[in-house]
Amino acid sequence: MDEQHTVRRRLVVVGGGMVAHRLVEALTDRDLDGAWQVDVFAEESRPPYDRVALTSFFSGRDPDDLLLGEPELWHRDGVRLHTNAAVQRIDTERREVHARGRRFPYDALVIATGSYPAVPPVPGSDLPGAFVYRTVDDVTELRAWATTRHLKRPVRGAVVGGGLLGLEAAGALTAMGVETTVVEFAPRLMPIQVDEGGGEGLRRLIEKLGVNVRTATATSKVRAGSNGRVNRMDFADGSKLPVDLVVFATGVRPRDELAREAGLPVGDRGGVVVDETCATGTPDVYAIGEVACIEGRTWGLVAPGYTMAEIVADRLLGGSATFPGADTSTKLKLLGVDVASFGDAFAESPGALEVVYADPVAGAYKKLVLSDDAQTLLGGVLVGDASAYASLRPMVGQKLGADPTAWLLPEGASAAPAADLPDAANVCSCNNVSAGAIRCAVSEEGCTDLAGVKACTKAGTSCGSCLPLVKKLVGSELEKSGVAVSNALCEHFELSRAQLFDVVRVQDLGTFSEILERHGTGRGCDICRPVVASILASLGTGHVLDRDTARLQDTNDHVMANLQKDGTYSVVPRVPGGEITPQGLIDIGQVASDFGLYTKITGGQRIDLFGARIEQLPSIWQRLVDAGFESGHAYGKALRTVKSCVGSQWCRYGVQDSVALAIALELRYRGLRSPHKIKLGVSGCARECAEARSKDVGVIATEHGWNVYVGGNGGFTPRHAQLFAEDLSTDDLVRTIDRFLMYYVRTADRLQRTAAWVEEHEGGLEAIADVVIDDSLGIGADLDAAMACHVDGYVDEWAATLADPEKRAQFVSFVNAPDTQDDGVGGAIDNRGTVIAGPTLEVRR
Amino acid sequence: MTLTPDRVTTWTRICPVDRLIPERGVAALVDSEPVAVFLLDDDGSGEVRVHAVAHHDPFSNANVMARGIIGSVGTGEDYRDTVASPMYKQVFDLATGQCLTEPGVCLSVYPVRLVDGHVEIGHGAPPSGP
Numbered sequence: 010m011d012e013q014h015t016v017r018r019r020l021v022v023v024g025g026g027m028v029a030h031r032l033v034e035a036l037t038d039r040d041l042d043g044a045w046q047v048d049v050f051a052e053e054s055r056p057p058y059d060r061v062a063l064t065s066f067f068s069g070r071d072p073d074d075l076l077l078g079e080p081e082l083w084h085r086d087g088v089r090l091h092t093n094a095a096v097q098r099i100d101t102e103r104r105e106v107h108a109r110g111r112r113f114p115y116d117a118l119v120i121a122t123g124s125y126p127a128v129p130p131v132p133g134s135d136l137p138g139a140f141v142y143r144t145v146d147d148v149t150e151l152r153a154w155a156t157t158r159h160l161k162r163p164v165r166g167a168v169v170g171g172g173l174l175g176l177e178a179a180g181a182l183t184a185m186g187v188e189t190t191v192v193e194f195a196p197r198l199m200p201i202q203v204d205e206g207g208g209e210g211l212r213r214l215i216e217k218l219g220v221n222v223r224t225a226t227a228t229s230k231v232r233a234g235s236n237g238r239v240n241r242m243d244f245a246d247g248s249k250l251p252v253d254l255v256v257f258a259t260g261v262r263p264r265d266e267l268a269r270e271a272g273l274p275v276g277d278r279g280g281v282v283v284d285e286t287c288a289t290g291t292p293d294v295y296a297i298g299e300v301a302c303i304e305g306r307t308w309g310l311v312a313p314g315y316t317m318a319e320i321v322a323d324r325l326l327g328g329s330a331t332f333p334g335a336d337t338s339t340k341l342k343l344l345g346v347d348v349a350s351f352g353d354a355f356a357e358s359p360g361a362l363e364v365v366y367a368d369p370v371a372g373a374y375k376k377l378v379l380s381d382d383a384q385t386l387l388g389g390v391l392v393g394d395a396s397a398y399a400s401l402r403p404m405v406g407q408k409l410g411a412d413p414t415a416w417l418l419p420e421g422a423s424a425a426p427a428a429d430l431p432d433a434a435n436v437c438s439c440n441n442v443s444a445g446a447i448r449c450a451v452s453e454e455g456c457t458d459l460a461g462v463k464a465c466t467k468a469g470t471s472c473g474s475c476l477p478l479v480k481k482l483v484g485s486e487l488e489k490s491g492v493a494v495s496n497a498l499c500e501h502f503e504l505s506r507a508q509l510f511d512v513v514r515v516q517d518l519g520t521f522s523e524i525l526e527r528h529g530t531g532r533g534c535d536i537c538r539p540v541v542a543s544i545l546a547s548l549g550t551g552h553v554l555d556r557d558t559a560r561l562q563d564t565n566d567h568v569m570a571n572l573q574k575d576g577t578y579s580v581v582p583r584v585p586g587g588e589i590t591p592q593g594l595i596d597i598g599q600v601a602s603d604f605g606l607y608t609k610i611t612g613g614q615r616i617d618l619f620g621a622r623i624e625q626l627p628s629i630w631q632r633l634v635d636a637g638f639e640s641g642h643a644y645g646k647a648l649r650t651v652k653s654c655v656g657s658q659w660c661r662y663g664v665q666d667s668v669a670l671a672i673a674l675e676l677r678y679r680g681l682r683s684p685h686k687i688k689l690g691v692s693g694c695a696r697e698c699a700e701a702r703s704k705d706v707g708v709i710a711t712e713h714g715w716n717v718y719v720g721g722n723g724g725f726t727p728r729h730a731q732l733f734a735e736d737l738s739t740d741d742l743v744r745t746i747d748r749f750l751m752y753y754v755r756t757a758d759r760l761q762r763t764a765a766w767v768e769e770h771e772g773g774l775e776a777i778a779d780v781v782i783d784d785s786l787g788i789g790a791d792l793d794a795a796m797a798c799h800v801d802g803y804v805d806e807w808a809a810t811l812a813d814p815e816k817r818a819q820f821v822s823f824v825n826a827p828d829t830q831d832d833g834v835g836g837a838i839d840n841r842g843t844v845i846a847g848p849t850l851e852v853r854r
Numbered sequence: 855m856t857l858t859p860d861r862v863t864t865w866t867r868i869c870p871v872d873r874l875i876p877e878r879g880v881a882a883l884v885d886s887e888p889v890a891v892f893l894l895d896d897d898g899s900g901e902v903r904v905h906a907v908a909h910h911d912p913f914s915n916a917n918v919m920a921r922g923i924i925g926s927v928g929t930g931e932d933y934r935d936t937v938a939s940p941m942y943k944q945v946f947d948l949a950t951g952q953c954l955t956e957p958g959v960c961l962s963v964y965p966v967r968l969v970d971g972h973v974e975i976g977h978g979a980p981p982s983g984p
């Protein structure tokens with residue numbers, strides 16, 4: 010191949026942003042005979058990254074996680090990426106660019122320099138403490154500024170600009186604990202995307218998140234304090250706002266300066282003028298992305314830029330693609346608030362009708378824009394509940410069916426018919442992927458899951474808002490083509506966890522070897538072994554350290570403690586319901602002090618002792634068991650805690666004894682092994698101080714008994730538990746929870762919390778209620794018996810281990826030198842020596 | 855460093871074989887190096903199989919490999935016995951020490967023999983040159 014062509018043509022790309030990345034990817038994917046040598050000049054220090062997802066930097070993501078595509082792209086033959094290399098000048102006469110003090114000739118030039126944040130000419134907008142929000146460097150500085158102040162009050166911040174970007178920045182500030190005010194010049198938030206009604210709904214939702222909103226407010230000055238840093242904002246109406254930082258999110262301007270100097274025409278409002286093939290008037294010079302002025306305007310969104318990149322790639326390879334126009338749909342990614350607008354959101358089409366659904370109390374505002382016969386969808390605005398966005402946006406230009414308003418009602422939205430979507434409907438607007446392309450990826454190109462379809466079509470790989478719809482389409486297409494969606498546990502078992510549970514129970518299998526022999530292959534692995542351990546434990550067989558089960562346990566279960574990053578373990582004694590005696594506190598404190606352990610009150614109302622070496626565990630536990638404590642199962646996929654509030658015994662509002670119930674429940678379910686951890690909570694009245702509704706099972710006292718909620722959790726995707734049954738007596742409550750938990754243990758998938766289980770269960774919560782409350786499957790008695798067996802069979806794992814010399818003997822550092830301390834364990838964590846981390850200790854990341 | 859049996863200068867006796875729990879590891883000190891020793895189940899051949907690799911986990915930098923879960927990957931020709939690090943779950947080939955999930959990383963492997971029902975691990979002068 011290489012010998013065949015003589016000289017490669019040289020493509021120079023100015024700018025290393027999202028659109029430049031897409032261009033190089035598209036070009037090299039198709040340029041199979043290596044016609045082009047590509048040089049990309051990037052001013053930033055990083056390879057192209059996902060600017061759309063910039064805000065996720067604040068949720069702890071490593072900036073490198075944002076890098077786009079396969080890193081391998083930059084090592085492809087003929088591709089060179091120059092970072093920290095701003096292009097200084099473009100010379101279209103000599104057909105070369107200047108960068109790093111050198112000249113690089115080109116045969117074709119693509120300008121992809123994007124935009125810069127436009128900061129209004131407000132005095133003080135360049136003071137230390139004033140920021141913009143565009144690059145990884147910007148957000149890194151912003152975070153450092155916001156999190157390293159030493160103030161005795163929360164940091165105060167303002168965001169100037171209440172558009173998409175400003176609200177995203179406000180969300181990021183709030184998440185860092187900054188007291189945030191959004192200042193918008195226009196009379197409503199997101200003036201470009203939503204109408205007045207939507208803006209009002211949005212304001213209410215944003216305020217609920219604790220962000221202050223000032224609309225119709227012009228900033229006249231940012232003032233510095235005595236230290237020269239931002240400390241106050243003055244507004245045109247004479248009012249003032251004390252602030253420690255200001256973020257300007259007041260729009261962007263195309264970075265067309267190189268093009269202007271090179272004499273290329275620019276649009277009225279900036280941007281390099283190009284025709285529908287992305288070509289400027291100058292031969293072999295193109296502009297794409299935010300810097301390009303196409304059809305008389307620039308686009309501040311990634312999707313039109315990607316389209317332009319594809320067009321230029323096609324043109325460079327001799328094709329004839331042209332710009333088809335752009336989709337301006339947007340969905341706000343601000344945590345906790347759903348906002349979306351799409352199509353003709355302002356009903357500007359002649360004769361357009363608007364259908365509005367508003368629920369000011371719940372903070373929902375939804376509007377559909379329809380054609381004059383009320384049949385065809387033209388656009389819409391969704392605020393507060395944008396669940397219908399993914400289904401509605403691709404319907405633009407399509408008929409909505411008999412009753413379009415059904416799409417606006419809360420239930421109607423979720424029932425949106427994904428499967429009937431026409432092939433031409435655009436499902437992923439960021440990457441221009443149609444429903445047909447997704448179906449084709451499954452039916453023709455052999456993709457068998459969501460990940461495969463994402464890789465193959467790029468659908469869902471940018472903002473992600475289309476993913477629910479992509480997933481639905483993939484699922485229904487797989488079903489259609491008769492492919493069973495694989496739910497195999499791992500390479501050793503074809504069965505899912507729920508199926509495996511059933512066969513183990515029905516065939517009464519008692520050991521891993523038997524189970525593997527009958528239903529699996531190989532030796533198992535770190536996925537299936539712990540699953541089998543959990544199934545055997547749920548079915549009530551043996552101690553965790555019995556010989557056949559010992560081999561199955563993850564180290565946490567095996568040593569009955571939690572592995573820490575330095576190889577030591579943490580120890581968590583059970584404190585049922587969070588109730589503890591003064592003597593109990595003293596005993597725990599004495600153990601920690603004697604063994605030099607770091608102590609911390611956990612989020613689960615108990616005490617965690619950190620830094621124990623494996624060989625210390627039995628002596629530590631001997632002391633704890635002697636003092637009346639037992640294992641807290643912090644290490645197991647098992648019941649963790651039952652959190653309680655103080656309840657009627659002390660609290661003036663309490664209507665039932667929540668602590669007593671929490672203790673009873675914790676003692677009942679302690680040690681219950683399950684597909685994932687289980688947490689419960691009990692509150693003594695509707696004020697809900699125990700946060701029961703964030704638990705797998707939450708109980709809230711009423712005047713007449715207990716309300717029970719199920720399927721809540723915190724974690725990565727927080728969910729509120731849903732009401733399951735009301736005003737139960739204590740006996741009925743316990744039976745309901747027994748059955749709910751046992752049914753979950755039997756049928757859920759590996760590492761599936763109750764919320765996800767409820768969601769995926771056929772028929773949802775109602776179907777589960779049928780089984781658990783109305784016993785529709787007739788398995789109630791069986792579930793009750795299984796729970797009774799668990800309760801009767803419970804023994805404290807730690808006490809049992811200490812009583813068995815053979816098991817105890819396993820806790821050694823080295824089998825041939827049991828008393829030698831292992832230097833390669835512990836010591837890596839900076840506060841182990843000091844045991845208490847004082848306020849001066851730098852926050853570890 | 856991986857020693858081949860012919861470079862072994864010393865064998866260190868670790869413990870009786872029946873001190874090992876099938877399909878689990880223990881840590882041992884061999885010439886002051888921490889080593890992870892695993893007893894695999896009889897695979898039908900009647901042969902007792904013990905593997906020894908470094909106890910130090912290169913990914914977490916802590917001495918924890920002996921606390922990993924034993925398993926296997928592949929079938930037929932490609933079959934390998936494995937251990938997964940208990941910390942971040944990278945999987946290593948027990949026979950060669952190669953990391954299978956993040957290629958390029960390797961655990962040292964130590965020769966093992968059984969003498970009078972005891973496990974012995976070989977060590978010696980590091981190989982000189984490549």
Ligand code: SRM
Nearest residue numbers: 571579610611612613614615617643649722723724725762
């Ligand atoms: C100690 C503690 C933090 C603290 O200092 O407060 C903690 C520490 C750990 N949590 Fe947690 N979680 C602790 C309360 C929580 C809470 C709050 C609560 O329970 O009220 C949550 C959110 C509520 C929830 O679970 O729904 C929480 C959500 C998680 C998650 C995410 C679960 C999810 O469904 O997304 C994980 C990861 C997992 O389990 O896969 C996790 C995993 C972990 C692990 C086990 C990670 C690990 O594998 O090493 C941490 C080690 C514990 C240890 O002792 O070494 N921890 N963790 C808390 C122990 C409570 C207790 O007494 O048992």
Ligand SMILES: Cc1cc2nc3c(=O)[nH]c(=O)nc-3n(C[C@H](O)[C@H](O)[C@H](O)COP(=O)(O)OP(=O)(O)OC[C@H]3O[C@@H](n4cnc5c(N)ncnc54)[C@H](O)[C@@H]3O)c2cc1C
Nearest residue numbers: 024025026027028052060095096122123298299309310311
């Ligand atoms: C926080 C945030 C959220 C966003 N959310 C969305 C969203 O949800 N949906 C959406 O569609 N869009 C969103 N956008 C907009 C989207 O990121 C841009 O439309 C997209 O990045 C444009 O790509 P581009 O390649 O044209 O420009 P950029 O990605 O800005 O890349 C241009 C690059 O060129 C470099 N450059 C400039 N001049 C030179 C020079 N002389 N020499 C060398 N290099 C140079 C710049 O440093 C920059 O790295 C968001 C933007 C931000 C900041």
Ligand code: SF4
Nearest residue numbers: 654660663693694698
């Ligand atoms: S939930 Fe009710 S009873 Fe419990 S502490 Fe709060 S106010 Fe008191």
Ligand code: FES
Nearest residue numbers: 437439471472473
């Ligand atoms: S619509 Fe943004 S990734 Fe698909």
